[in-house]
Each structure stands twice: as structure tokens, then as C-alpha cells.
Amino acid sequence: MAIDITRVGIIGAGQMGSGIAQVCAAAGLDVHLNDREAARIEAGLDVIDASLAKLVSKGSMDEAASREARNRIVPARTFADLGGCDLIIEAATENEATKREIFTALCSSLRPETLVATNTSSISITRLAAATDRPERFIGIHFMNPVPVMQLVELIRGIATEDATYESSKAFIAKLGKTSTMSEDFPAFIVNRILLPMINEAIYTLYEGVGSVESIDTAMRLGANHPMGPLQLADFIGLDTCLSVMQVLYDGLADSKYRPCPLLVKYVEAGWLGRKTKRGFYDYRGPTPVPTR
Numbered sequence: 266m267a268i269d270i271t272r273v274g275i276i277g278a279g280q281m282g283s284g285i286a287q288v289c290a291a292a293g294l295d296v297h298l299n300d301r302e303a304a305r306i307e308a309g310l311d312v313i314d315a316s317l318a319k320l321v322s323k324g325s326m327d328e329a330a331s332r333e334a335r336n337r338i339v340p341a342r343t344f345a346d347l348g349g350c351d352l353i354i355e356a357a358t359e360n361e362a363t364k365r366e367i368f369t370a371l372c373s374s375l376r377p378e379t380l381v382a383t384n385t386s387s388i389s390i391t392r393l394a395a396a397t398d399r400p401e402r403f404i405g406i407h408f409m410n411p412v413p414v415m416q417l418v419e420l421i422r423g424i425a426t427e428d429a430t431y432e433s434s435k436a437f438i439a440k441l442g443k444t445s446t447m448s449e450d451f452p453a454f455i456v457n458r459i460l461l462p463m464i465n466e467a468i469y470t471l472y473e474g475v476g477s478v479e480s481i482d483t484a485m486r487l488g489a490n491h492p493m494g495p496l497q498l499a500d501f502i503g504l505d506t507c508l509s510v511m512q513v514l515y516d517g518l519a520d521s522k523y524r525p526c527p528l529l530v531k532y533v534e535a536g537w538l539g540r541k542t543k544r545g546f547y548d549y550r551g552p553t554p555v556p557t558r
């Protein structure tokens with residue numbers, strides 16, 4: 266039977282986890298926000314405060330609604346604090362071992378009927394489900410970045426996901442005012458299967474000296490009508506996440522066309538992960554972004 270979701274636990278308070286927390290709270294749900302680092306929860310709450318303040322200043326949300334939404338989000342220091350939730354959404358770093366460790370440690374704190382979801386961009390839902398005690402109540406709920414702005418959420422069923430889990434998740438997404446699509450459980454699902462190889466190709470284009478950062482981004486913005494250039498978008502997503510998705514495509518589909526560009530690997534090895542570390546294909550430390558190549 267489908268369940269009505271009113272209390273949501275979120276694991277990982279980074280750019281995605283904080284965005285998911287905000288939209289859930291704005292839709293009237295209670296949110297418990299967890300991260301392995303307490304400082305990241307605080308930082309996530311600051312991001313939410315700034316985002317809500319922006320909505321109020323633009324007139325898209327009134328002051329009282331913003332305050333109510335913010336008050337619905339509470340920090341969860343341990344997995345035990347997530348025990349009363351109807352749904353857990355894992356939005357931690359895109360690393361399979363990290364996610365498996367979380368699921369293994371999490372499940373004993375949850376009620377049997379609690380649904381568990383992952384926001385992974387690319388990793389097999391069926392494989393992650395196997396790290397839980399409830400593969401039938403496990404699903405991929407893949408939000409897009411930035412969560413408060415983007416309309417789409419991909420739902421991905423693992424091999425064991427029950428219909429009730431899918432229906433509950435679909436109703437939950439509708440409650441958030443967003444649109445869901447259904448994708449089969451293949452590496453990187455639909456959006457990233459198409460988007461990330463395009464970004465990786467843009468990085469090869471830079472690597473081979475076909476164009477500069479500025480030329481490549483301008484070409485795709487004005488020549489293909491993309492709202493953002495692919496290198497700007499890569500910085501926005503996070504270069505570690507981009508690399509991880511390409512690795513999942515390369516390993517999972519065993520086709521050389523998905524080989525991650527060595528320049529992407531180099532940026533990640535340097536710790537230049539894009540906007541979140543203030544440096545990637547652009548340097549964000551000054552008043553305007555400056556290309557790094």
C-alpha cells in the first residue's frame with residue numbers, strides 16, 4: 266500500500282541535500298537533515314536561509330511561509346534521529362562505497378515501513394538496494410540541481426522495488442510541485458546518460474586545444490541555445506560528481522566513448538571541483554568568474 270510521506274530524513278547536507286530539504290519544508294513536510302560533519306549541516310542551513318531570503322525578496326514566497334518552512338528543518342546528528350521518518354533520501358557524496366556504508370549503518374535505526382531513496386546521479390539502484398534490509402522499499406529519487414529551481418525529478422526502480430514504493434514516491438514528488446519521469450536502472454539513467462557525455466566531450470574539446478574555456482561555453486550558449494556553457498555547467502554540478510558519473514558509464518557500459526577526459530581527472534586530482542571549491546574551469550574567488558585555461 267502506498268504511504269503518505271510527511272516526515273523526511275536527508276543524509277548529506279551539501280548542495281543537493283540542502284536543496285531537497287528546502288523544497289520538502291516549503292511543501293509542508295518535516296525535515297531532519299543529517300551529515301557526517303556537523304559543520305556541513307550548519308553550512309547547509311545557511312544556504313537554505315539565503316535561498317529562502319532570496320525567494321522572499323523576489324516576492325515568490327511570503328515572510329511567514331519562509332519562516333514556517335525554515336522551522337520545519339531540524340538537524341539530525343545521528344541516524345537514530347532519523348528513526349521517525351517516513352522516507353529517507355540519501356544525498357551524500359557520489360561514491361558507491363560511501364553510500365553502501367551509509368545504508369548498512371542506517372537501516373537498523375528505521376521503522377520497517379520507512380522508504381529509503383538515493384539521489385545518486387549514476388550508481389545502480391539495484392546494487393545500492395542490496396546494501397539495505399529493504400530492497401522492495403528502496404528507490405532512486407534523482408533531483409536536479411539547483412533543486413528549488415529545477416522542475417524534473419527522475420524516479421528509478423531497482424529490480425526489487427515494489428509498486429507501492431514507486432507510487433508513494435511519485436505522490437511525494439507531486440506534493441513538492443515537481444514532475445517525475447520514470448527511468449530504467451541503467452548507468453546514469455536518462456538525463457546524465459545524455460548530459461554528461463556532452464560535458465565530457467566539451468572537456469576533450471578544451472584538452473585538444475580546439476577552443477578556450479570561453480569559446481567553448483560561448484559556442485554552446487549561443488550556437489546551441491543552452492542556458493549555460495558545458496564547462497560552466499560542469500563547475501556548477503561539481504567536477505568530482507562529473508568524473509564519478511563518467512566512470513560509472515565507462516565501467517557499466519564498457520564502451521570507450523565514455524572514457525573520462527584526462528583533463529577532468531587532473532582538475533579533480535588538483536581539488537579544483539568547480540564552484541563548491543571556488544575553482545574549476547573558472548576561478549570564482551573574485552567578483553566575476555575568470556577562466557582557468
Ligand SMILES: NC(=O)c1ccc[n+]([C@@H]2O[C@H](COP(=O)([O-])OP(=O)(O)OC[C@H]3O[C@@H](n4cnc5c(N)ncnc54)[C@H](O)[C@@H]3O)[C@@H](O)[C@H]2O)c1
Pocket residue numbers: 276277278279280281282299300301302305356357358359360363367384385386387407408409410501502503506541
Ligand atoms: N551536483 C549535482 O548537480 C547533482 C545533481 C543531482 C544529483 N546529485 C547527486 O547528489 C549527491 C550529492 O551531491 P552534492 O552535489 O550535494 O555533493 P556535495 O559534495 O555538495 O555534498 C555531499 C555531502 O555528503 C556528505 N557526506 C559524505 N559522506 C557522508 C556520510 N557517510 N554520511 C553523511 N553525510 C556524508 C558530505 O559531508 C557533504 O556535505 C550525489 O550522489 C550526486 O551524484 C548531484
